[in-house]
Amino acid sequence: MRPREFDHDEVLRIAFDQFWRKGVRGTSMSDIARDAGVQRGSLYNAFGSKEALFLQAYERYAEDYVAALQRALGIGSLRKRLTVFFELTITNFRSGTPPRGCPTTRGLMELGSAEGEGLDEAARQAFASLLSRVTALVQDTLAAGAERGEFSGNPAAAALHIVTVTRGLAVLERAFGDEPQLRKIAAHAIDLVLGKRGPKA
Amino acid sequence: MRPREFDHDEVLRIAFDQFWRKGVRGTSMSDIARDAGVQRGSLYNAFGSKEALFLQAYERYAEDYVAALQRALGIGSLRKRLTVFFELTITNFRSGTPPRGCPTTRGLMELGSAEGEGLDEAARQAFASLLSRVTALVQDTLAAGAERGEFSGNPAAAALHIVTVTRGLAVLERAFGDEPQLRKIAAHAIDLVLGKRGPKA
């Protein structure tokens, strides 16, 4: 075997960075090849197609993202945990200059759309899987909070609601880019789910 | 002047139908030209570019959509109005076979992204404008409801929250396509904003 001349993981990192910044459709294989110092043909040989490359790069990101969420969701009061959860979410898609948005939401609306393509179905599943995992994390957090008397309600319904709000935040971020407003919406959502606390308590 | 050989509005209708079904990036000018029975060059002559064509087509849609919302938001109790609002929202992006999703959200995540393009900025504004108009409608509805004692809270914050949830629904629709689940989330959101009512009352 002839040995590969580039680092598989390095290319995935570089590729995802471009996908995140410019969108999947907005990033060309030539862009990635140039940035990675690899021939375009080598990318096709190693990954098969642009979508397959994106999927691999995205899975890496999803792993890291879920791990970070899980780590952050484990400390403090329930209110604190939800605050940190939204904090992480907003920080994530306000990162970069200019802000890159939420890769899951952007990818979902960009790729989960073409009719009857087939390949997009794999992408849709990857995005849906991340959302399910996040919902499960939030639900567990709420259930634990309920046992400690910090929350009374349906953890499943509330978790779904919270994740829905995060997706809405991802959309509003693209529309207005108004970070303080996003934080206000997040705080309001926490109040709705946990019950309002005094304005400055 | 040589007269135009096609109907300007007819082309906008045809174009938006394709954009909605297949996405902006997924629809080619050739597709539209074929469907409309027009030469591709004529489209460029009449509309300038694909993005400009999309924008004109989208503005038409936005006008109609806001009008329909406004009509539907004017009758019944506050709870009824919000229910109809979510109903219309969900119905809108579950229309078509397969369901086409929310054109605003899809467009926003697809076009409001490319860095430093400039043309996308016009699209972003169009999407943001629709969201602002919808938010204002919901806010007015809530304010009117507050005067009748059907709602106590901050209409602006609540309206923003509701619109955020609709954007989240648009994203979840792409991820799961589970319409009953979307309706549950909507109902839950109404309960959170207005205060819970009996499970079957």
Next chain:
DNA sequence: CATGTTCTTGACACCATGTCAAATACTCTG
């Protein structure tokens, strides 16, 4: 009927994805 203005049409430049065959560089076997 001539002229001018607009629309239409087809050719072109450029860039995208994806495929392929030939060249290449290493590993492994004999």
Next chain:
DNA sequence: CAGAGTATTTGACATGGTGTCAAGAACATG
């Protein structure tokens, strides 16, 4: 250590996308 085998690299190619342009065509107007 030589030779065979195999995976990677490389550049050319096919196809299809956007956008431009010059030339032809159709109508309004003097």
